[in-house]
Amino acid sequence: MEQRGIELVPASERYGRPRDLLFLWAGTTTTVFTVVYGTIVVAMGLSFWQAVAAIVIGNLLAFPLVGFSSIQGMQHGTSTMAISRAAYGNKGARVLGFFGWLNMVGFEAGGMVMITLAGLTLLKQAGVEGEGLGLKVAIVLIAAVIQLILPLIGHAAVMKAQKYLTWVFVAMFVVMAILVAPKANLTAGGSADFSTFTLAVMLVMSGGGLSWAPLGGDYSRYLPVDSSRKAVFGYAFLGGFVPYLLLMILGAAVATVVTNASDPISGLPGALPSWFVVPYLLLTVVTLFAANTTDLYSSGLNLQAAGIRIKRWAAVVLDLIFCVIITFVAITSDSFNTMLNAFLGLVVVWLAPLGGHLRHRLAAPQGRLRRRLAVRRERAWPDPLGGPDRPGGRHARRGALAQLQRLRRLAVQRHRRLGLQHLRRLRRRRCRLRRPGPPRGPRQGARPCMTCSMWPTAAGPPTRSSRTG
Template sequence: MTSTPVSDRDGSRIDAVRRRGVETTGIEIIAESERTARPRDLFWPWFAANVSVFGISYAAFVLGFGISFVQAVVVTVLGVVISFALCGVIALAGKRGSAPTMVLSRAAFGVTGQKVPGVISWLTSIGWETFLAILATLATATIFERLGWGGGTGTKVVAAVVVAGLVVAASVAGYHVIMRMQSVLTWVTGAITVLYVVMTVQHVDWGAVTSLPSGSIGAMTGALVMVMTGFGLGWINIAADWSRYQRRDASGAAIVGWNTLGGAIAPALLVCYGLALAGSDEAVLTGIGGDPIGTLATLLPTWVLVPFLVAAVLALVSGAVLGIYSSGLTLLSLGVRIPRPAAAAVDGVILTIGTFYVVFVAESFINPFQSFLITLGVPLASWAGIMIADIALRRRDYDEEALFDPRGRYGAWDWTSIATMVVASVLGWGLVVNSFAADASWNNWQGYLLEPLGLGTWDAAGGFWEGTFAYANLGVLLALVLSFLVTLVARRGTVARQEGRA
């Protein structure tokens, strides 16, 4: 299934759209003639989306688990590298099948069954990219206020419109425009991020940093899970979208390597630098939770604030563009029959409405919003485990026509995968806790396995959990690893039959 037949009139219209630089390809298989990308091309979109001063702010959340600087560096490097390496494995599916991630997921879940993880993926992508747009809008208002230019409603309206406009325009234009845009943004945001480091390095107090007390293994585990979900696992459901233009003879190891390098190198370095900053200054450590960009900006002289704002907003926009582009593809994989640019535009409108609502109507909604998104991280981790195992079991490229035919070799439903995802998610939710218990009390049902397993105790009076592993969020790791192992064993024969090897 390499293309969808069109009339001469439709073909002329599509050609005209393509001449304007807009990608018209939706979820259909990429034609061999268009598969010209090289593994090293994957470096640019992943690096541009993750080289952000916002990454520095993650350090405060890592140290919030009560661990030492050395422990924090270890979990940061491991969490970032491992999570983006898992994205690299998912990216292999793009080369093997030349289709978006959620279409390739049909081989594991069935052509119809894929809609179960597809809905979760779509909600997660829309949610996180809306969150990035919100941060960009609030960052603009914060820095304008410090510059004395006004940071009120008018500034926020303009900022929200500009941010949403940039995200929607790029995501509608599609793959080729985004790839060119990301290669430019890499240099712009990278240079200003380096400037930020140079301008703030004098704030590092190594005496204070090295005196931070060590934490428990449970605290380190919780920090590791947070880093993994905040970085690589947050992108894993779209990883193959950017490798589907790879040449069929591209090296699989190179695809994994460039994907991992592009995604991991910037956040690993930036979070480690942030650990030094946050560990040196209690005000930075406590302020980042409420206003990440604004708190980091307090360390800068006034003349640097404008380039800092540009870098922060562009980096957040860059990440949002990748997400909205892919969420549009996921929307199409769910059966919505509209052109790809229109799907991206629909998701862009949702992003815009969500940004305006949170910024102007319900600012207190931000914590419940994050709680909801974190909850979706458990089934998404289960999907990742199933997908990675499925990729490991396969020896041949995907049957491209069968990915679109419920009567084909992949079938309509794969009940083994669906049951694995449901069970792993239910168990996983029992081992994670709601980090925003006060603002999202409706989500406090999570963690129901902690007390029975002796991993934590709920303090009803104080409204928090006690215990070494209470905030380790083991449920994410459980969902990922359990789903991988079950799939590796239970679906080995199924995959062999699909490929005609049994």
């Protein structure tokens, strides 16, 4: 059983190759959940081709963030949320760690709800009738025990299991696509306006790369520090982007066949032949277990990054307990899809600024970035699990607002750098002080014009306009 949590991974204990990230993310994202996201995009009122455009744009914008966070994990040897201490300090990183933990628990609970519903449907197919609370509780508890195994063992077990499961999932979804393709009506659906299309792109991003970005460093932290940055980014990006792109398009096609395709248990199987329903439900259960395995392992690390002094295995168990509680609440409610959409909308609120920060740090000159992180890491890691509450960076006292303040400052600096010279040129053309003749210097009592930043000429004394700017 792996004992290391967010502690830094020494170079002597690192292993693996960048291409291992391809199978990890492919196994994690090749799920029925991804197909459901595609059906929800069409259910928002988009036509099939509008949905395809939103899916392509959203995934292209979001999944590079998974590659960026994977590079940071490989370079610094710890989880994504622990790395944020170098920028935001211990206090700011604790807030990010809490939201990261909440994000993972929410997705785990959504997967557990679908596992429970699929289990009930499989039992009904086997002749076991009844949907009482006792049966639901039993299925949830059995699923929780199974779900606990791989995350409890640790990183190596998760990586190896996802590698083998990827091939099984790909084969099953290829069969599913072949069965759905002849029935798809690609001209069906409405025509959404630009605001609805933008919301669809936001949904794709929040359900895809944005939600997986905080996990990137959790699985690349064991890679050797001299691994190729391009390989780490490329494999992490493609491992998530390709499955999401293809499966969400498949979901959009399914939505043109059945009207309630956003329900993966009772609605989506209507587009499949009867003989494939049971294999589809089994595929649903296994793929959701695979995705929840990745979430559950990372949620334990996020709980440690939030400042909770707890062992990694105990954090995994505690996360699963919260997940089970939320699952019980969800299975007794009739508005699961509404709850899911609201959760995805809230995810964007904190993940979008974090994604912008990840992109900025990777775009910075690497020499300067390494020196800055080296200094801040000495402050940020007095103890791997939190240590004394010392300021870990210049944003440590700003809490959850640090992300927004940092992004605002970067935007202002970029605006000034790109627009200041152009603005001065425009002002100089309109300034009335540009007369021929040698300029008068500051020793003669003149001062530069506040409009164009130029010195008055020797054609005469400073005018009223030069004194007022």
